[in-house]
Amino acid sequence: MSSETAKKPKKKTPRRHGPAERPGPEGGKRAENRRRRLRAIERAGLELFLERGVESVTIDEIVGGAGIAKGSFYRYFRDKEDLVEAIMAPVAEGVTAALAKAEQVLDEATTEAQQRAAYFELAVALAQAFIANPDPVKLYLQEGRGPAVGARRPLRQLADRVMEQTVKLTRIAREHGLLRPFPARVSALAVIGATEQLTFRVLSGEDLGDLSKVPGDLISLVMDGLRP
Amino acid sequence: MSSETAKKPKKKTPRRHGPAERPGPEGGKRAENRRRRLRAIERAGLELFLERGVESVTIDEIVGGAGIAKGSFYRYFRDKEDLVEAIMAPVAEGVTAALAKAEQVLDEATTEAQQRAAYFELAVALAQAFIANPDPVKLYLQEGRGPAVGARRPLRQLADRVMEQTVKLTRIAREHGLLRPFPARVSALAVIGATEQLTFRVLSGEDLGDLSKVPGDLISLVMDGLRP
DNA sequence: GAAAACCGTGACTATTTAGTCAGCATATTC
DNA sequence: GAATATGCTGACTAAATAGTCACGGTTTTC
Numbered sequence: 432m433s434s435e436t437a438k439k440p441k442k443k444t445p446r447r448h449g450p451a452e453r454p455g456p457e458g459g460k461r462a463e464n465r466r467r468r469l470r471a472i473e474r475a476g477l478e479l480f481l482e483r484g485v486e487s488v489t490i491d492e493i494v495g496g497a498g499i500a501k502g503s504f505y506r507y508f509r510d511k512e513d514l515v516e517a518i519m520a521p522v523a524e525g526v527t528a529a530l531a532k533a534e535q536v537l538d539e540a541t542t543e544a545q546q547r548a549a550y551f552e553l554a555v556a557l558a559q560a561f562i563a564n565p566d567p568v569k570l571y572l573q574e575g576r577g578p579a580v581g582a583r584r585p586l587r588q589l590a591d592r593v594m595e596q597t598v599k600l601t602r603i604a605r606e607h608g609l610l611r612p613f614p615a616r617v618s619a620l621a622v623i624g625a626t627e628q629l630t631f632r633v634l635s636g637e638d639l640g641d642l643s644k645v646p647g648d649l650i651s652l653v654m655d656g657l658r659p
Numbered sequence: 660m661s662s663e664t665a666k667k668p669k670k671k672t673p674r675r676h677g678p679a680e681r682p683g684p685e686g687g688k689r690a691e692n693r694r695r696r697l698r699a700i701e702r703a704g705l706e707l708f709l710e711r712g713v714e715s716v717t718i719d720e721i722v723g724g725a726g727i728a729k730g731s732f733y734r735y736f737r738d739k740e741d742l743v744e745a746i747m748a749p750v751a752e753g754v755t756a757a758l759a760k761a762e763q764v765l766d767e768a769t770t771e772a773q774q775r776a777a778y779f780e781l782a783v784a785l786a787q788a789f790i791a792n793p794d795p796v797k798l799y800l801q802e803g804r805g806p807a808v809g810a811r812r813p814l815r816q817l818a819d820r821v822m823e824q825t826v827k828l829t830r831i832a833r834e835h836g837l838l839r840p841f842p843a844r845v846s847a848l849a850v851i852g853a854t855e856q857l858t859f860r861v862l863s864g865e866d867l868g869d870l871s872k873v874p875g876d877l878i879s880l881v882m883d884g885l886r887p
Numbered sequence: 888g889a890a891a892a893c894c895g896t897g898a899c900t901a902t903t904t905a906g907t908c909a910g911c912a913t914a915t916t917c
Numbered sequence: 918g919a920a921t922a923t924g925c926t927g928a929c930t931a932a933a934t935a936g937t938c939a940c941g942g943t944t945t946t947c
Contacts, residue, residue, distance in 0.1 A: 468895090482806060483809070486715050491935090576801045576802075581711070609887070632822070652884070653884060
C-alpha cells in the first residue's frame with residue numbers, strides 16, 4: 432500500500448490454489464481431510480457455476496453448498512478465480528497434453544498412415560478427457576468465451592490455448608496435404624466451433640439421437656461436408 | 660431457509676423496458692432527449708458488458724459511463740436484464756425474422772432452385788443483421804451459452820431460439836434431399852457452431868486473413884468438407 | 888500423553904450494490 | 918409567460934458481499 436496508483440484488488444498473487452502451502456504432515460488423517468474438503472468445495476462450486484454462472488455465485492453460497500465455514504474456503508483458495516482454475520486443471524492438462532503430443536508426433540511422422548494415426552490418437556485422448564470430466568468441460572463451453580478478466584479468466588485462457596494449438600495442428604495437416612487449402616485459422620475455428628457446440632448441447636441434455644453415432648457423424652461431416 | 664423454498668427477487672415483471680411508459684408528448688424536444696439518453700445507456704452498457712462480462716458490470720458503472728444519474732437508469736430500464744434485452748432487440752428481431760421467412764419460403768418452394776435461393780436469402784439477411792450490429796452480436800456470442808438466469812437470460816434464450824429454428828430449416832433441407840442424412844440436430848448444431856465460432860473470433864479481432872473470403876470458405880467447407 | 892503444530896469456525900468489518908424518492912429543473916400547454 | 922406535467926438528480930437505505938482473525942478443537946510429533 433505504499434506506492435499509489437490505487438488498483439482495487441491489484442494483481443498481487445504470490446501463491447496460488449492448493450490446500451494451503453501443504454505444510455508438512457504425511458499421508459495420514461490430515462491429508463485425507465484436506466482432500467475431502469477440497470473436493471467438497473470444488474464440487475459445490477462447480478454445481479453452482481453451472482447452474483447460475485461463475486460471476487453470479489458468491490463465496491457464501493459455495494461454502495454453504497460445501498457445508499464448511501467461510502474461513503475454510505480461504506485456506507484452500509485465494510479467491511473464486513483460483514477455484515475455477517483448480518476445477519479446470521484436469522481438463523486443461525489433459526487437453527493441453529493431448530494437443531502437444533499430437534503436434535510432436537506429427538512433426539516426426541513420415542508416412543500418411545502415421546499422420547492419420549496421430550489425429551486418431553488425438554481424438555481418442557480428447558474424448559477421454561471429456562468423458563472423464565463432463566462438468567468442467569460444460570463449464571468451459573458455457574463460459575469460455577467471456578472476457579479474460581475476473582473469475583472467468585482461466586476459462587478464456589484455456590479457450591485461447593485450445594485455439595492456438597488447433598491452428599498449429601491444422602497448419603501441419605494442411606502442409607501434409609491432408610486438408611483443402613483454406614486458411615488454417617478458418618478450418619481450425621470451424622472444426623472447433625462445430626465440435627464444441629455439439630459437445631455443449633449434448634452436455635446440456637439436448638436430444639441428439641444415438642449419442643454413439645455423433646462423433647462419427649461429426650468427423651464425416653467435417654471431412655466430407657453436408658452435400659449429398 | 661435451509662434450502663431454498665422462496666424465490667429471492669421474485670419474477671414480478673408487470674412492464675418491460677422502454678423509455679418509460681412514454682406518457683404523452685410529441686415528436687419534440689422531450690422525445691429527442693429520451694432517445695439520446697436511451698442510446699447513451701445502451702452504448703455504455705454494451706461497452707462494459709463486452710469488456711468485463713454482463714454479470715460483473717454494476718448499474719453504477721453503467722450510469723457513470725453514460726454520464727447520467729442512477730435514478731435515470733431506472734426510468735428507462737427495470738434492471739440489467741431489461742437493458743440486455745433492449746440491446747439485443749435489433750439482432751433478435753432481425754435473426755428471428757430472417758429464419759422465419761426462410762422457413763415460410765422453403766415450405767412453399769417447389770423447385771430446387773427456389774430452395775437454394777431461400778437459403779441464399781437467409782445467409783444474406785443474417786449477414787446484414789450481423790454487420791449492422793456487430794457489438795450486440797459479439798455480446799451474444801460471448802455470453803449466449805450462459806445459464807438462462809439473471810441478466811444473461813435474454814442471451815441464452817436467443818441462442819436457444821436460433822438453434823430450434825435452424826434445426827427446422829435443416830430438417831426441411833434434408834427432406835428436400837439437399838443434405839446428407841445426418842440427424843438434423845447434428846447437422847444444424849455443427850453449422851451453427853462453426854459459423855458462430857468464426858464470427859466470434861472475427862469480432863474479437865483475430866486475424867483470419869482476407870475477411871471477404873471467410874464466408875465463402877465457410878460455406879465451401881460446410882458443404883464439401885475438408886478432405887482434398 | 889503432553890506439547891506443538893495445524894486447522895476449522897463463524898462473527899465481524901469495511902465495502903459495494905440495487906433500488907428509492909424528495910426536491911429541483913426542464914419541457915409542454917394554454 | 919404562467920401554470921402544469923414530466924424528467925433528472927444524487928443522497929440515502931437496506932441488503933449483500935469479500936475477506937479477516939481470535940478462538941477452540943484436532944492431529945501430529947516426540
